[in-house]
Amino acid sequence: MVIYMRIRLGYVAISKALDITSSSPFTYSEYLKDKNLNKLDKIIVSNLEALEKIIDYNIKNNIHFYRISSKIIPLATKDDVEFDYILKYKLYYDRIGEKIKKSKMRIDFHPDQFCVLNSTKKEVVENSIKILEYHYKILNALGIDKKILVIHVGSNVFGKEKSIKRFINNFRKLPKYIRDIIAIENDDKVFNVSDVIRISKEINVPVVLDYHHHKCNESFFDFADIFDTWKEDVPKIHFSSPRNKKDFRSHSDYIDSSDFIKFIGDIKKFERDIDIMLECKCKDDSLFRLVRQIKYKTDYNFIDDTTFLV
DNA sequence: CGTGGTCAAGCGGTA
């Protein structure tokens, strides 16, 4: 059998197999009670220790692709809460980063819905930049070589063309070290794959295909155009299944394996190694269930727990 | 043990 491509599966934020979380909150209202940062410090330590356990778990289970929760450092981007979340925790970042590097795990971030780079509101744009800076600092502290922040185009205020122009203009104002690590993803309502490819050609950033968003907000495009935006890097794809026909946009607990296998069939001719992030409620449990179903339904050659050749 | 409300923040879309 000819080997065309290597597919690696990943998951987001928390492991169902571990009874821990790396996104324990420390709320702003709690901070306001006595402005005591000791409690916040304990939460940060707890989150970083949990992250290390998750990384250990990933290594043990041959999971090579993982997205860290954006909530790892609570209040990091809150204007009037100033605290050091980098140097103070250097030992944690060094140790975790070393494990990531040694295992060649690929790490990314997906800043949350409050990151709207093309907002028409100045303060929202400023906060969005602060959110991007925050994520950059974490990746930098971890010593990740291939840093990547996956973001959406954002707002549609004043129409698609004006919104795309705002995105491109604001993108160009970002510091180079931020511009260099941004990838853009199609969304489920406004900016489809074709739009995102068009923007990518303007600002030279990779395109993350979100298959589920594409199904919600379809357009015509060529897979080759997406893969080309990654140049020599491994393209990232987000895959999830709809909860049901009525709540189509909502994420299902698990992946529809038939749909997934069909998708793999569609892209195998491109002969690219690909990382596929599974975005579903049941996380690594969904991942391993999907693996079992792929093994049952196909003859794909698994070379470890989460990696197969097509 | 299950669930409803809450949390700092932006959007678009639906009932």
Next chain:
DNA sequence: TACCGCTTGACCACG
């Protein structure tokens, strides 16, 4: 107008 879902959940109060 109010709420939902995305990004992606935790945790507390309560029954």
